[in-house]
Amino acid sequence: MSASDVMRAVRITRHGGPEVLELTEVAVPAPQEGEVLVRVGAVALNNTDLWTREGAYGRPEDPGALSGWRGPIDFPRIQGADVAGRVVAVGAGAPEDLVGRRVVVDPAIYDTEGPDANPVGLMGSERDGGYAEYVTAPVKRAHDVTESPLTDEQLATLPTAYGTALGMIERGRLHKGDTALVSGASGGVGIALVQLARARGARVLAISSGTKIDAVREAGAHDVIDRAGDITEQLRAAAPEGIDVALDVVAGDLVGEGLPLLREGGRWVVAGALGGHGVAFDVRRLYLHNAQVIGSSMHTPTHFGLLMDLARRAEVQPVIAASFALEQAAQAQEELSRRGHVGKIVLRP
Template sequence: MAASDTMRAVRIAEHGGPEVLEPTEVPVPAPRRGEVLVQVSAVALNNTDLWTREGSYGRPGDPEALSGWRGPVDFPRIQGADVAGRVAAVGPGVDAALTGRRVVVDPAIYDAEGPDANPVGLMGSERDGGYAEYVTAPAERVHDVTESPLTDEQLATLPTAYGTALGMIERGRLRKGETALISGASGGVGLALVQLARARGAKVLAVSSGSKTGPVREAGAHEVIDRASAVPLAEQLRAAAPEGIDVALDVVAGDLVGEGLPLLREGGRWVVAGALGGYDVTFDVRRLYLHNAQVIGSSMHTPTHFGLLMDLARGAEIRPVIAATYPLEQAARAQEQLARRDHVGKIVLRP
């Protein structure tokens, strides 16, 4: 257990700007039956941290409503979905041999027990997360990565960005030799998609802009298409993939869906896991049904996907890029940098 009964944490008590992130001292949580207590070594930031803080998810029937991604947030809430650390203590019914092991936490709260369960909640949103010195998690969601050559910071980047990316790739059934289009390729999920799609043996076309195209190419993209170019995007895509695209892995949405759907090959799949370019989408539905195409929504990952990701982490088959590291107390500054979107890679807090 912790040397003291309190810990440093950063939490939000309401929706708002970075100013609502409040450094504070709170009791160290006690692991309940079936849970472990993890001492947090590193916690990575995600867009969901910004959107949860701002309450910008909307609700069914009311897209402008202030809301977390699954409804109202139970304040005060400690943010932070992506935790790497060590098991400090175990609750009743948990194997004590886990104590001291280096772990990554699967942040998803699932709707069922099985390997293909859907995520319906998230650590840092529906339960307290890793913007703290300690966090509790169900023992079955804690993955032993003691042997991984990746650093704690690199491990912390994996759960949401790489989990979301692998979920998209699996749901889109991307196979070796297929052509993948990746939008928003310099962001956390985008770079993860580039690395994972390349590792799977796909031909990777990535959409990025300006100064970020170099790092995207380094991450494994075969071709990088500059969104800021004067040449229309669809024209650039057609030139880069004259045979068409098998799977689009899209975190931007907006106009890209309507522009890009006609570029899908027969039986192509358009997988959407974000709306950075806007949630209001228009497309020609004939391009969908006449070509047996599919538009697939993808939110996070299943327990099976996360297990595959941890295997990749143990073998260091992916190499996450760290853009910046901040101490816990500077969570607001870290979120401000994330919101500016002028970085490549992941931003990490070190409690």
């Protein structure tokens, strides 16, 4: 591959609506020391793509500021955190035998080298991502999944949605036999939570609505709570003994309503704010019952390793809602923002 090689990529040069996504030709990136070059087989979309594009994350000192995931975005930026593909070249110090291997890239940029490191950056946000024909990644973030029976599209759905879900499940210490509550259950992380909690042997109660209820049940929920009804009442009926772990991507009013439903020592894990980021709850329900509210952002390297083990054995079956060509990235993001689908939307460069 020569230095003159160009590739198609979709990038943003500013914050805004879907119109800021531009299809362009750029040089194929060269893998630096300790990096691999991956030909992208599929890249999955996430809410973070929308929010990064819109600059919707705010900053600790200014919640209204236009900002990427962890601060200002360095434009131009190629979006896309979730990549499955094949290694086509390696940089200095990376093993040659990776060439030709099928990989899933861990999109997290971590704060330390350790197994329990925290993600402080994200591919597609703090470094270029997979809305392109090729992407580079650190060799230690490229996980060999050549033997997995899952397709590239299915594998691409795993990093952010399933990584976030597994991070929540691990941080919430969900055990076999526990009762788990999953909010926002038809979304990418929601379906992942339902599948992973079920695979772990938990009893899964999921909150969803309308036409999506059947799909959530199909993904493995034992009971589905209809968001249109009285959620608290339905939960009390479905789990009279209480909930061990809530896996919540909605937040908002649900936190205050739901905390009293936790069992003694229960955990409420929050990894999103689809229902609003202003939360009020009765703090007595927290300390009198030794409950915990746990924030969870993505996954650690250890969690991601567990996820890749599941992928190699196909212990989860990701649901693909729709597949688009690279040049349809704006259309794909609009489809994602409408939230009419169940499962994951992917691009095929």
